[in-house]
Amino acid sequence: QNDPLAFSPPGRLVSPQERFGQRVGMKQAVALFVAIAFVVSACGPAPRTVTQNDIDLLSDEIAGLGPEVSPEEAARAAEIAYRYPLQLAQDYNVTDGPIVHNIKVNNGWRERGVCVHWAEDMEARLKAENFQTLQIHRAIAEGSEVRIDHSTAIVSQKGDDLDEGIVLDPWRFGGLLYWAPTLDDSKYFWEPRLTVLARKADAESGEVPPGFLD
Secondary structure (H helix, E strand, O other): OOOEEEEEEOOEEEEEHHHHHHHHHHHHHHHHHHHHHHHOOOOOOOOOOOOOOHHHHHHHHOOOOOOOOOHHHHHHHHHHHHHHHHHHHOOOOOOOOOOHHHHHHHHOOOOOOHHHHHHHHHHHHHOOOOOOOEEEEEEEOOOOOOOOOOOEEEEEEEEHHHHOOEEEHHHHHHHOEEEEEEHHOOOOOEEHHHHHHHHHHHHHHOOOOOOOOO
């Protein structure tokens, strides 16, 4: 019991450091990860200051998506895209950067605020406007071994693909809107949400569930 070395499996020396690592539980690992994430995220979200100039710039960009886009609808969409995430940040009780807030949600310390929540709430709010010249898309950037999936809403001229639209991503800066033309968002490769989900379902089960693409 007190011997500084143990044999597990037989014939292999296990150091005290290895035994200690094996005894560390998930809670301790999570606590350590939270501490690291606090440092990485600078312990807080980006300042959420929005000016009318910010909104006007996005409005002009949306209006320029195509000749059929209504300037009035573009202005309304830009206003919502900037203002609504500020309300969501309060509703989600966001007090940290996005990575730390994700950890809080995943551990039950906050109810909402991971990227998919921002995306679905933004999509629902924008679609509630019943735009006639704009289309609201849901998109996913599929993850990798070092990055999880990311979700966002995208606005385009009605009838256009999401690649021709503008990414509206408030998660990235904790409630302060990030936007860019879809193909200019070099950090993520965006695809239609249902395309990604269908591919995942196909990979897991070999078939797409009935109604999945409805």
